[in-house]
Amino acid sequence: MSANFQDRDLVIPGDVVFEGRIRTGENTYRQQDQVYATRLGLVNYSPDNVNVVALSAGYTPLVGDVVIGEVVDIDLGEWKIGIGAQTEAVMGIPDAVDRPFRTDYIMTRILDIGDTLVAKIVDLDRRRTPILSILGPGLGKVYDGFIMRITPSKIPRLIGKKGSMINMIIRETGCRIVIGQNGRILISGPNREREEMVVKVVTKIELEAHTSGLTNRTQEYLRQLKERSQ
């Protein structure tokens, strides 16, 4: 029973983070009473559990996530949507059109290849392929704005506790920001300057996601950016 690091130490795959019996949390694996890290991240010890908070990780789809994707293919009665996960997501006609189902819909008129959309994962099928829906408030085809990408593992940090960080950014910049859990962020603002401000702030958050006191520092940074632009 011994920890090999301090809380919030940076570990890389293969580091033995714990020796002895303990429950293994995220991004760790056990081999013969030794717990190894599987991703680059910050180690976290709690009395009955050890886990690693990944600093870079791909997106793993979960039911209920709002994601931003792009139509990559149209199949019989369903769209294939690239959301940056290991498999493409699918969306059937009933999940895209809030009308009684008819067989004579022309699918490209509803959504064409290359269209971007904000969608929600409503289910994972038995192959763990995400099933999307665009029926709901805030969901649907995207007509304006632009998309930037960050590492999906840093999305929680961008949102902050109960949305404190993202609400602060929206308030300070006046931009409309939609965060996809898959690391894609849709930004549209009143002018180019404000939009660039968001890009700078989000990039900074991504770089410093592992440090503490980030919300206050981001607020300070935003204020500086604003002063410079005036």
Next chain:
Amino acid sequence: MSKKPTTKKTTARKPVRSKKSQKVISWKRADGRLFDELRPLKIESGVLPNADGSAYIEMGRNKILCGVFGPREMHPKHQAKPNEAVLRCRYHMAPFSVDPRRSPAPSRRDQEISMVMRSALEPAVFLERYPRASIDVYIEVLEADGGTRCASINAAAVALVDAGIPMKDLVAACAVGKIEDKLIVDLGDYEDKKGQSDMPVAYMPKLNKVTLLQMDGNMSAEENEKALNLAIEGCKKVYEVQREALKKKYGIDQPQDRPPKEFPPEEPAEEPQNEEGPE
């Protein structure tokens, strides 16, 4: 061993006494290195913004860029495996990477190195977590100076971690060879061509497992064993550089020598006693 009594001495760092002249000579290699000295090594991670993970390595005069994409949908789909991800490697040398211009078309050698890299990296990756997906590793050799397959593996391991792909351990690689009947570590281009033997080794330092072992030329059984140990020592040196490269991206200069966390915390022990019971 009995055939070549001088080889035993070369593994010691002290000067070797030549039998003929009885003069103390300090044997050095063509580029002035000691027998177990690596070339200057520099690794950077996260250099390609459009790749999921990337790394750049300079190992002596080798300059190699590596990009990792995935896990992502496998195309063509019929090649996907239903139970695990497929790791695909593409090793490619730029036409300007070697002195007589090289054809950019993939050669037999490129195919071999791609395959060898894949099998060297596969044991370190949790492929079973991503069924039906593919993880693509692209290697572009910008400048070659011997030992590119080892340098490529070093870069690819860093890029895989940078891409956030779950790994059991890093993979570090280093070659050992024989020139003038002496064992040397991390061969350069000259030593590769003039030497009697060349043995690239890839190694997982924390798990203490060898994932790649190839050999050109010939060595005796004792030499081979000694060479493997030398290679593993070399890999461990490479591993330290890989570690630093990964940490540098996040600008964390934390002192790693601070004492580990007290565990279990200093509270009246309830569960720990239960947990230790069966042991």
